[in-house]
Amino acid sequence: xxxxxxxxxxxxxxxxxxxxxxxxxxxxxxxxxxxxxxxxxxxxxxxxxxxxxxxxxxxxxxxxxxxxxxxxxxxxxxxxxxxxxxxxxxxxxxxxxxxxxxxxxxxxxxxxxxxxxxxxxxxxxxxxxxxxxxxxxxxxxxxxxxxxxxxxxxxxxxxxxxxxxxxxxxxxxxxxxxxxxxxxxxxxxxxxxxxxxxxxxxxxxxxxxxxxxxxxxxxxxxxxxxxxxxxxxxxxxxxxxxxxxxxxxxxxxxxxxxxxxxxxxxxxxxxxxxxxxxxxxxxxxxxxxxxxxxxxxxxxxxxxxxxxxxxxxxxxxxxxxxxxxxxxxxxxxxxxxxxxxxxxxxxxxxxxxxxxxxxxxx
Numbered sequence: 001x002x003x004x005x006x007x008x009x010x011x012x013x014x015x016x017x018x019x020x021x022x023x024x025x026x027x028x029x030x031x032x033x034x035x036x037x038x039x040x041x042x043x044x045x046x047x048x049x050x051x052x053x054x055x056x057x058x059x060x061x062x063x064x065x066x067x068x069x070x071x072x073x074x075x076x077x078x079x080x081x082x083x084x085x086x087x088x089x090x091x092x093x094x095x096x097x098x099x100x101x102x103x104x105x106x107x108x109x110x111x112x113x114x115x116x117x118x119x120x121x122x123x124x125x126x127x128x129x130x131x132x133x134x135x136x137x138x139x140x141x142x143x144x145x146x147x148x149x150x151x152x153x154x155x156x157x158x159x160x161x162x163x164x165x166x167x168x169x170x171x172x173x174x175x176x177x178x179x180x181x182x183x184x185x186x187x188x189x190x191x192x193x194x195x196x197x198x199x200x201x202x203x204x205x206x207x208x209x210x211x212x213x214x215x216x217x218x219x220x221x222x223x224x225x226x227x228x229x230x231x232x233x234x235x236x237x238x239x240x241x242x243x244x245x246x247x248x249x250x251x252x253x254x255x256x257x258x259x260x261x262x263x264x265x266x267x268x269x270x271x272x273x274x275x276x277x278x279x280x281x282x283x284x285x286x287x288x289x290x291x292x293x294x295x296x297x298x299x300x301x302x303x304x305x306x307x308x309x310x311x312x313x314x315x316x317x318x319x320x321x322x323x324x325x326x327x328x329x330x331x332x333x334x335x336x337x338x339x340x341x342x343x344x345x346x347x348x349x350x351x352x353x354x355x356x357x358x359x360x361x362x
Contacts, residue, residue: 003342003349011262011323012276014338016353018345020256021238022054028220028237029058035224040064040083042215042235045332047357048341049077051238064233068093068100069360075104077356083107083213085169085233087135087143089115093362098126107131107166111145116156116163123162131166132157133213136198138170138191147198151205158207167211167230168202170195176218176247184247188222196228218247235332242290242329258292258325259334261307263318272309272318278302281326282333289326294318299326 003009032039042064043052052063052074062081065071071082081104088097088108100106101123110116110132123130134153137144145153150168157165172191178184191214199209212229217236224232236243239257240250259281261274281289281302288299296315301308311317318324328334335341336358343351
């Protein structure tokens, strides 16, 4: 597990171009500072405490995770300001949540009065305090309350023991599904309009709103400029991927994460097979990865351990044993397929990171 060069890394393997990743981290940190918003990156993308420390060193105020078990990993690694941007429901999870809050600054999203009561009771019993963010549905129609319902939930939080009102949050992940630039802009505006409406309703009810937190890596470039937004929580920007390229917020040169593969079969001049399939890439968004710096190849099919490559007319068929790198379409789920990431500069492997929060789903 200690290769010195890329040639010594066996495939399939997850590679990270350290210089590209650091540039991505610095770019987002500068952008957030220019917009006057706090940056709280979503570390579920990379799942590695060492990379999250790089983000903090660049100016991030804290981190976001999606699951209590992810929070446990990062809290155990010394991260004290953790926002679980998801609803936490069920006694087993709430017990762990309160245990974290006894030692760390923990925030969590809520969209249900019963959930507020549950968290309040658990926290009060343990003598802990948890900051709750009212989760506002800003158009994705997943979790979250309607903007006009935010004040009632905020009032309940303010009256409850063991919890405090951290602010409001919204996740506009649906913006990434826009068909064109005009629709993307419209969805961005609509999402910030929704969160602003929730804030206005709360202020009108006499509730102070300290923090307005939003994502994502697609919409942040627009929504961070909105005066009502105080904090942004992008995640995928640290690596970038095919999804962000398709949304025109990243270029191939900004993609720091690739999957290393080896050509294991060349059964026909127009077809080759590599040793990385759905287990190495994930296929949750229904799109295949893109080859890095190799023209005339297209991934067209997966099985568990195989990737089918189509060789374009006139293109050179890859040689048996040739090593190829592919940009995953969705970096978050791809990372979750691997135990290790190999950080490199040039042809030298400089570090090997264990993906410590891999598989943390509870």
